[in-house]
Amino acid sequence: MSKTVSRRNALQLSLGAAAISLLAACGAKDQVGADGKKTVEIKVGYIADYNGAGLMAVADQQGYWAKAGLSPKYVPFTNGPLAIQALGTNNVDVAYIGSGALWLPASGKAEIWAVNSVSNADRIIAQPGIKSLADLKGKKIGIPAGTSGDQLFTLALEKEGLTRGDFQITSMDPPTIVAAFASGQIDSAALWYPLIDSAKKGKPDLVELFSNADFIDQLTFPSTFVAGPGRAAKDKELATGFISVVKSANDYRHANQDATVAVTAKFLKLKEEDMKAQAGVAKLFTSAELDELSAKGAIYTWLTGLQEQFKAAEKIKEVVDPKTFYNAELYVSTATV
Known part of the structure; x- marks a missing residue:
């Protein structure tokens, strides 16, 4: 792995440390609910969009x-790497991440408790008039390092026979990318919906050069819920409790997508029409389907494929057995609430 890549990954993991340190770092605490029954606090990290909060x-x-x-x-959180950093400091117990951040569980920084959905939200976007990635040679591209947008950019480079050295790449956080793209400070970006909807407000004629769908035959892009490495073994009751909640909510979402759009919009204090657009960029599964995909090893295949891509991008040193960071048996054996 090159020193440049190592420094980039280290920088990504350190971003936002000051903000995260302001959160209260503490273990699970017993509480008493409105019905008088004892409950256990669980700190849950999420991303403020339909897939990250639904x-x-x-x-x-x-x-x-x-x-x-x-x-x-x-x-x-604004992205998965920051959420995983918070797991390491006990500021959250479990967190949602997109597929681009799965190199961190593969590196031993987290373990997967549940799959959320398969994404088609990522895009390589460019200013109006740009027709190909080659047209961007020497131009400025904003990329949130270590995210699914970064992952898609790597795939696009491989497909076009280009390298990162062909461009002026700047590592930026997602909100900054939106502002920089809208103002014309950057020529292209590796981003995802719903942030692209925000970028379109400033540049309605922006061009979408690549999406996850362009590589669906090569890779599957699952979003997941993760915890610190070894957490399920140490606190199985918390893990099974969380998985049971996720499974129940997942089946409700699958059967009641309009109602889920409405409740997610209310949860995030956003417009329902924005949520509807976001809901269209993910493939959803029932929990029974995820049980089957887990039991038959399909999810392990997804994770192995992603690791191979992460290794090629020098984000990980080697491909490991996905069973080391996803316990399919734990997911399958956990019932809904």
Whole structure:
């Protein structure tokens, strides 16, 4: 692995440390709910979009947390690497991440507790008039390092026979990318919906050069819920409680997508029409389908494929057995609440 890449990955993991340190770092605490029953606090990291917050919103509305004996405390993040860093400092117990951050569980920084969905939200976007990635040679591209957007950019480079050295790449956080793209400070970006909707407000004629769908035959892009490495073994009751909530919320979402859009919009204090657009960029599964995909090894295949891509991009040193960071048996054996 090159020193440049190592420094980039180290920088990504350190971003936002000052903000994260302001959160209260503490273990799970017993609480008493409104019905007088004891519950355990669980700190849940989420990303403020439909895929990153939908199951949390449903779990709140449907009372699944209380049924599982849990009381959630929500902590927002802008990307997966920051959320995983917070796991390492005990500022959250479990967090949502996109597929681009799965190199961190593969590196031993986290373990997967549940799959959320398969994404088609990522895009390589460019200013109007740009027709190909080659047109961007020597131009400025904003990329949130270590994310699914970064992952898609690597795939696009491989497909076009280009390298990162062909461009002026700047590592930026997602909100900054939106502002820089809209103002014309950068020529292209590796980003995802719904942030691209925000970019379109400033540049309605922006061009989408690549999406996840362009590589669906090569890779599957799952978003997941992760915890610190070894956490399920140390605190199985918390793990199974969380998984039971996620499974219940997942099945509700699958059967009631319009209602989930509405409750997620309310949870995030956003417009329902924005949530509807976001809901269209993910493939959803029932929990029974995820049980089967887990039991038959399909999810392990997804994770192995991603690791091979991460290794080629020099984000990980070697491909490891995905069973080291995803316990399919734990997921399958956990029932809904």
